[in-house]
Amino acid sequence: MPLTQADISAEISQAREAYLKAVAAGDPVRDHPARDYAPYRSSVLRHPKQPLVSVGDPEAVELSGPVFGVTDVTALDHDLTRQHVGEPHGERITVTGRVLDRAGRPVRGQLVEIWQANASGRYAHQRDDHAAPLDPNFTGVGRCLTNDDGEYQFVTIKPGAYPWRNHVNAWRPAHIHFSLFGTAFTQRLVTQMYFPGDPLLPYDPIVQSVTDDAARQRLVATYDHGLSRPEWSLGYRWDIVLDGPAATWIEEGR
Amino acid sequence: MSLSPTPSQTVGPFYGYALPFPDGENVAPAGHPEMITVHGVVHDGAGAPVPDALLEFWQPGVDGSRRGVAGSLRRDPVTGGFLGRNGLDFTGFGRVATDADGHYTLRTLPPVGVGYLSVTVFARGLMRQLHTRAYLREQTDIAADPLLSSLAPGRQATLLTTREQDKIHRFDIRLQEDGVHEETVFLEFP
Ligand SMILES: [Fe+3]
Numbered sequence: 312m313p314l315t316q317a318d319i320s321a322e323i324s325q326a327r328e329a330y331l332k333a334v335a336a337g338d339p340v341r342d343h344p345a346r347d348y349a350p351y352r353s354s355v356l357r358h359p360k361q362p363l364v365s366v367g368d369p370e371a372v373e374l375s376g377p378v379f380g381v382t383d384v385t386a387l388d389h390d391l392t393r394q395h396v397g398e399p400h401g402e403r404i405t406v407t408g409r410v411l412d413r414a415g416r417p418v419r420g421q422l423v424e425i426w427q428a429n430a431s432g433r434y435a436h437q438r439d440d441h442a443a444p445l446d447p448n449f450t451g452v453g454r455c456l457t458n459d460d461g462e463y464q465f466v467t468i469k470p471g472a473y474p475w476r477n478h479v480n481a482w483r484p485a486h487i488h489f490s491l492f493g494t495a496f497t498q499r500l501v502t503q504m505y506f507p508g509d510p511l512l513p514y515d516p517i518v519q520s521v522t523d524d525a526a527r528q529r530l531v532a533t534y535d536h537g538l539s540r541p542e543w544s545l546g547y548r549w550d551i552v553l554d555g556p557a558a559t560w561i562e563e564g565r
Numbered sequence: 566m567s568l569s570p571t572p573s574q575t576v577g578p579f580y581g582y583a584l585p586f587p588d589g590e591n592v593a594p595a596g597h598p599e600m601i602t603v604h605g606v607v608h609d610g611a612g613a614p615v616p617d618a619l620l621e622f623w624q625p626g627v628d629g630s631r632r633g634v635a636g637s638l639r640r641d642p643v644t645g646g647f648l649g650r651n652g653l654d655f656t657g658f659g660r661v662a663t664d665a666d667g668h669y670t671l672r673t674l675p676p677v678g679v680g681y682l683s684v685t686v687f688a689r690g691l692m693r694q695l696h697t698r699a700y701l702r703e704q705t706d707i708a709a710d711p712l713l714s715s716l717a718p719g720r721q722a723t724l725l726t727t728r729e730q731d732k733i734h735r736f737d738i739r740l741q742e743d744g745v746h747e748e749t750v751f752l753e754f755p
Contacts, residue, residue, distance in 0.1 A: 353690025
């Protein structure tokens with residue numbers, strides 16, 4: 312029998328309730344999704360079963376990380392609406408925010424990469440066979456470096472929802488994929504930004520893999536009318552906090 | 566102050582036109598006489614190759630420094646395309662997606678000051694990246710390394726490359742034990 316949304320939704324609420332019970336019994340709050348989150352079926356064969364091995368070595372190479380500079384981005388990379396001859400279809404938006412470490416310090420001069428579907432919910436990827444139109448004026452890839460305040464900014468269009476094959480009638484809520492670097496390789500973060508009020512959020516096992524309600528809320532951007540530009544674009548704000556070993560929070564930021 | 570971190574989410578299946586870049590796997594300056602090749606296959610818990618994994622590598626500079634050098638994904642401001650690395654600087658950062666056979670190839674220089682390359686694994690189905698290390702067997706003193714020496718021999722072997730030929734090293738990654746092979750040791754940094 313094919314899996315239905317009802318089957319997946321039942322698994323989602325079971326996982327959330329089990330988590331809440333564990334926290335009530337004294338388990339730590341879990342900010343990140345468990346790697347073995349069965350409602351997202353692709354995780355089943357792709358998570359380690361052994362516990363992670365802890366490396367406490369203060370000389371570990373992973374406590375430093377790669378650096379990026381002005382040669383790694385071009386001036387237009389942050390504007391996904393200007394990478395082609397014409398304008399893309401869709402609702403023009405700006406997405407901005409600060410990248411901070413857990414000590415609240417700005418993460419400066421680091422690379423932020425994004426990718427997303429077009430306004431119809433189609434990726435410019437050969438393996439995306441969703442029956443929605445490609446947009447010749449939209450690729451959906453952007454990059455920028457954070458400034459001295461840790462700020463990033465992108466101009467893009469609001470991506471559409473799209474179907475996927477986790478279960479029957481599975482639809483991903485609109486989202487923008489983000490990839491971020493901190494000052495340590497251990498701070499590396501790949502995540503997804505969602506839009507406030509999206510009716511698909513409760514149904515999506517990828518969003519719901521974050522079983523902590525407050526943590527999951529941190530994946531949703533805020534609509535900020537002050538960022539909207541008259542007769543041009545709507546503004547969203549999304550701040551990002553990079554996790555990382557305690558050792559990196561107490562070092563001098565760069 | 567301690568802020569709560571932004572949760573991780575899977576890289577998904579469609580990063581392929583966004584994250585990989587030309588020369589991502591060519592960390593060593595072209596033609597460098599000490600260049601080594603590290604290659605292998607990423608497997609899942611059924612033993613099947615993972616054709617949509619993204620691997621990243623990080624290692625110290627040629628002087629052993631940990632500061633890194635920019636220029637891994639040098640862009641062309643004229644065309645908006647990629648220029649590739651400048652052929653001189655060693656940035657220490659590599660990124661390569663597995664191919665349809667789950668295979669990757671990295672060309673780099675032997676790490677200086679340590680025996681290992683730091684590796685992160687991203688993939689569809691993987692909610693958060695995994696960290697591991699590829700220790701070059703011939704430049705690793707197993708007994709002196711606190712991580713390797715703490716592991717049972719079978720698990721220890723998952724972190725060690727196998728020398729195939731001079732300067733060619735094999736390093737497979739197993740996201741989950743498959744009933745036959747050990748699962749790769751994955752790391753956390755408290
Ligand atoms: Fe997506």
